[in-house]
Amino acid sequence: MEKQIFCQFLVVMMLMSSSQIQGELRKGCYDSGITVLMGCPDSIDKKLPAPPTPSEGCCTLVRTIGMKCVCEIVNKKIEDTIDMQKLVNVAAACGRPLAPGSQCGTYRVSGA
Numbered sequence: 001m002e003k004q005i006f007c008q009f010l011v012v013m014m015l016m017s018s019s020q021i022q023g024e025l026r027k028g029c030y031d032s033g034i035t036v037l038m039g040c041p042d043s044i045d046k047k048l049p050a051p052p053t054p055s056e057g058c059c060t061l062v063r064t065i066g067m068k069c070v071c072e073i074v075n076k077k078i079e080d081t082i083d084m085q086k087l088v089n090v091a092a093a094c095g096r097p098l099a100p101g102s103q104c105g106t107y108r109v110s111g112a
Contacts, residue, residue, distance in 0.1 A: 074105030
């Protein structure tokens with residue numbers, strides 16, 4: 001039930017914020033980023049404890065789509081819903097780590 005509510009909230013939030021996305025952001029990248037976020041709710045939701053490892057489905061999306069589009073679409077509304085450190089951990093666990101010091105939304109990835 002929590003997962004379904006999270007997904008519905010994320011979809012509504014994305015639809016509401018889509019008009020605020022910069023023109024340079026390709027629609028395909030937006031769709032791809034949303035696909036990753038919606039495919040990993042158990043691993044990134046602020047309200048849920050993170051599982052020991054992301055699901056295989058989540059990792060397949062992360063490996064296939066990558067994190068570039070995810071980080072491009074992350075805005076303040078999304079950051080209010082997901083745990084950015086969990087998102088960074090998911091990327092690493094799925095073999096697509098974000099570079100230390102890189103930006104994902106307004107979140108700066110820690111590390112040297």
